[in-house]
Amino acid sequence: MLRCLKQIVVWGALSLSVAGFAQAKDIDISGVRFGVNGKVTRFVLDMSRKTTPQIFLLADPYRVVIDLPEANWHASDDVKTSGAVAGFRHGLFTPGTYRIVLDLDKPATVQSIFNLPSKGGYGPRLVLDLQASSRGDFLKAVAESKKARPIPAPTVVDATPMPRRKGGKRIIVLDPGHGGPDPGNLGVIGVYEKTIVLNIAKEIRRELEKTGRYEVRMTRDRDIFWPVRERFRIARRMHADLFISVHADSISDHRTKGGSVYNLSEVASDKEAARLAARENKSDVIAGVNLDVVDDDVSNILIDLAQRETMNFSAQFGELLVRELRSEDVPMLPRSHRYANLGVLKAPDIPSVLMEVGYLTNRSNAKFLNSSKGRKRIAKATVIAVDKFFDHMVALGR
Ligand SMILES: [Zn+2]
Known part of the structure; x- marks a missing residue:
């Protein structure tokens, strides 16, 4: 268990030097x-x-x-x-x-x-x-192959947490969903969710950084896999003030289009939300992660009083984000603020949302999400929502 944790931390540290990690x-x-x-x-x-x-x-x-x-x-x-x-x-x-x-x-x-x-x-x-x-x-x-797998050699990487923000900048962690052997949805235009959401997240990063008010970090900025729970651990290690996971949806009815924003809840807001959570939480299975070696310390986090405040802030940001996406003319579902039991949102102390930017199974929606115009509108809406959210936090003395 300890080894597993340590290894996860090591991965986290590696992700920070992604840009310089051009391994042959x-x-x-x-x-x-x-x-x-x-x-x-x-x-x-x-x-x-x-x-x-x-x-x-x-x-x-x-x-x-x-x-x-x-x-x-x-x-x-x-x-x-x-x-x-x-x-x-x-x-x-x-x-x-x-x-x-x-x-x-x-x-x-x-x-x-x-x-x-x-x-x-x-x-x-x-x-x-x-x-x-x-x-x-x-x-x-299965049991034999597990025994035969060599224990990975410990990698010596500085696993100490990153320094806290300097100069009063808020730290925002963007989390493009999926990656590597987990491609996410394949849309009707033939581009995978993992690619579309990475491009959107990069645009959001660019726009947030332009304001000079935020320090933006990403769980991944290339096509690589991270286990679901590792994603918010990275955010915690980075001392995130806000965590935004970016995904794109799919559905059998190809007429359905529009984005939605999810907050964490143990009870799903509707059947569709429960279905989505089941699918998004399956990322580790899809990438071939041996789930019995993933420690389970967060699956039992109860929504208790300590977490209540984070949940409230998460819901407030979710509400702001939905409103701003609408006013930037990003296609949105009629009921676009939802609740589901999403593993990636379980950091007990970081306001977190998961944004489903739209449906890759709808042609016009998929084209919009894969266009620079679409990325720019989503990024602009996100920046305005983030600004309003932190203005509100300042007003609360935080
Ligand atoms: Zn997804």
Whole structure:
């Protein structure tokens, strides 16, 4: 547990030096294929060189996780899966680790894994054979793969909290949702949520910094993954005065469009809010995080008196943000201030909101969110709401 915590802190520290973290990516992935032979599903990666990946299995849902050194992905994602594999995702998981997650629709265990040298027009390949299995055998393999995983070497990074603000500037932490092997929603215009919300958050940062009144920090400013709970821990370590998580929604009815702002509540404001929370909270599962090693210290935070004040401030900021988004002509849902049990909003001492900027499943909404005009309007509204919020805090003597 302690080791896990320490590691999380280390990740947090690394994220702060993101800009300077241009590590050499030493592997190129140029192709991906699936094939079936009887009960065996074969997964092939075309690689620029031989590599030894770390592989482990996760249950409920059945997943195979393949960790490679940091890699450049040039392969097409438009690949038909087959056999036991129903889908796959990939992306930067932590600095230095590129993760591929295979979603299985039935249990299958790793029969073999090997590298093939260049031959017959193909370059070096990594081959993984999965053998259909019973659930019992899969669970056994999960336990074994956990045992076989080497304990990551402790990284020596200065994990001390960041200094508090200087010169009276308020610290705002922006949290673009998803990232790396968790792409979020794929909109009708073919751009992932993780990309759209990162661009929006960067625009908000630019506009907030322009005022000279705020110090803006981001949980991520590139395409990398963070566990849900780690995001608000980063905010706490950064001494955030305000935390804004940025997401974009999807729904089966493609006519639905408009943004909404969420505050934390153990009771969802409606069915739609509960559905959204279930989906957004699943980010760790999607990225192949082994949930039983994630410590659970915050899942039981009760909404008690100590947290009540933070909740009130969060709700006030939520209200301001909705109003300003509307007046900047950002399309909004009719009932756009909602409540849900969202893991990322659980910092007990930082006013926090989650902004769903709109629906990527609606074409005009998705285009707006992916446009510079759309980003600018959202950023402008956010700055005005933040200004009003802190004016209010000053008036309260804070
Ligand atoms: Zn999201």
